[in-house]
Amino acid sequence: MRLRRVAAAILMALLSATTSSVSPAAQRRGGPPPPPSKPTPYWPDGRVNLGPPPGETGLWTPAGIVQLSINPKSVNRANPTSHLPDPITLEAVPFQPWARALHAARQANFERDEPHTRCKASGGPREFITPYGVELVDVPELKRVYIFDVGGPHTFRTIYMDGRPHPADLLPSYYGHSVGRWEGDALVVDTAGFNTKFWMDREGTPHTEQLHLVERFTRTDFNSMKYEATIDDPGAYTAVWTGGFVLRWSPGTELFEYICQDNNRSPQGMVGADASVSRQRRIVP
Template sequence: MAEPETDAAIPDGQGRGAFSGPPFAGKPKEGEVPFQPWARALYEYREANLFEPHTRCKPSGGPRQFITPGGIEFVDSPELQTVYIFDIAGPQTFRVIYMDGRPHPENLFPSYYGHSVGHWEGDTLVVDTVGFNERFWMERQGAPHTDQLHLIERFTRTDFNNIKIEVTIDDPGAYTRPWTTGFFIRWSPGQEATEYVCQDNNKART
């Protein structure tokens, strides 16, 4: 497994990352997102209601984990050849990225974060994920997906305090072609994660 060319490719603990929007590629206009007809209808319904799973104590899932108010924390474990991403808000779940060159298993049990394998391309961490369930929204407005979702994420630390995340979404069940978007998260070194108690039966709309 190739290692990053610098020690600062991604931060390792000792800080907190939070969405700093807007997307660097610009928020895709609804007409530019290649929705299948049913997916567009569901998106419009969700956008009008904004009662998403994250506000009801469910794991963020997929790209949604990076745009929560509580932020995230990276932990790189070279001895385990694994990167962990801790989702601070919501039910405080975490995601595992295997860096040991293993393939995706043939028979995966669908989950909120899927099965992720990663490798370095220079100073960019490239993560390939499959095996998602259909229980989360991919962002706050309600972009849908199916269990066919194949996600490619590229994490690049553009400077000490900013991480660029480019996301390619390939889901033939919900979209007519693969499409790419992206955003920044801002890293706050030395900032400790704060306790977040997820409330049962939360009725928050935002």
Template sequence: MKTFVKAVSVAAVIVVGAPLLFAQWPSFPTPDVPKAADGKPDLSAPAPKMPDGKPDLSGLWENGPLGFGPQEPSAAGQPPLATFFDVGAGFKEGLPLRPWAAELLKKRREDHSKDNPDAHCLPMGLLQFHEHPQPRKIVQTPKLIVIIYEANYGLRQIFLDGRPLPNNDPQPWWYGYSVGKWEGDTLVVETTGLIDGGWLDIIGSPLTDQAKITERFRRLNFGTLQIDVTIDDPKAYTRPFTVRFNQRLTLNEELIEFICNENEQSAKHLLGKDVAALSASFELDPKVFDTYAGRYQLAPGTFATFSRDGSRFFAQFGNSPPFEIFAASQREFFLRVIDTRFTFEVDASGRATAVVVHTDADRRAPRVP
């Protein structure tokens, strides 16, 4: 199946996510999938049940497109949709941060999220896992749910055997300690015991060791899983807030092995605010950008788009947001947030025919109509 290279920060999404890797296990059909009259899978069919009558959340689930803002407008009275980059993007006034937490978020953003745990092959927080473009598999039994995340090959346990949350466990956990119970067709999961200094999203919205996370899992139909997550962290936020994640079932696929530290080439390219500020740009007539603007194919179905906005030049990879790039010479450009450069190849008329992306390796992308 298609898998995304880890998007470790806003900047790394551009560079690491640009040359998407394609890998797959041998194909095997998902069993017991309901069929519509035309013989195709009917993902709108009723959700399956466990032998005890509880909804069966099992399956391979993935998110929708990446983005900064909500993927779609929320209905009145419903929680806003969270996004991979900014969990609070759907709140008009932003997250209810305490002053120190707002300063920490500002610093993390100014440092281009270079200290995000995912950027260094450390475990992500639960919300980053919910948001991550790489899929996750839910394995359900009456007393235990296990969630296997392709991203960083994470593993999480949710205990359904009636045990309480620990009262005074001195050992903090990256994923916390989770217990769940059924309220009708909704699985309510409470998690505490989290490590301090956590990240809710790519930009670095804080999470502390005082947080309690409450998740409400509902399988709306065979192909849709809805998760409402409430963050109650009085140390970092002035009040609790709730966001929603919508996930869709993936058929005939499996998780692939993802070993983050194997040939890890990303962290050394991440630049903080102070280092990025040292990069000086070359004065170039903005009209030159027009000769380079266009789409370039990095891989089958994967494109880089370069565009001019007045006197500024931007690069965008896939569904990632556009990022400004700066001229180092007539044909060479660079990012200030990460150690990456671009060289445009031109024909005799001066029109760009390809771009070479220089990161840990050189990747040539021909221009397409």
């Protein structure tokens, strides 16, 4: 992928376009308070509109640097609105010993081993931790919700809204098999059948093929989406736990063509500065 500074620049540009992008910290420094957000939009049939109003464009982007579980050593203190009201801390995550050790090892080699940097699809929460934006498209005629994003996998995620169960013989995959339903104004998505070829977040939170993920998407106002992920994985954790973060609406933006393989320009960041040139073939799957 492009260098992190390019991604960060894009993220900041997108965030600056939102009407709620002025953080409480900025206000304390004397910045202007943000104008009040418009209310949550709805379709005529009463469903929450997860995207732009008709005739407009926009995407969901992270509200700053977001984390599935808050690490006090690296928490984004400048923008507390990127976190859930009562976020779980990294210390409170009920890791099994091997999973905690793996998480620590991934942190020690931050981003060097992450599949996302090798243009692999990112399942679960990691799908939304991207500076390029994510689009949720609700198609009631098909009884499906699609999630589109930018990157190397050249694919998309399908959420079936027709009441079907998970198949009994799921083949493990990056996105798993997702079925959804509405609980009031929240879209609740139940997913099973994951493989272990991706990280659940940028920090390297591990999982096994036993992962059962329940996500809640709640558009609390026009500019904010609360994302909650409940992780039930007895192969990696001793108890069920919930993490999450806040996404911000970036109006006037659209997804664009981005071929991850063509933009993978920093192999030393993935295999190490001393790696042999011959190893660079491993970067592009």
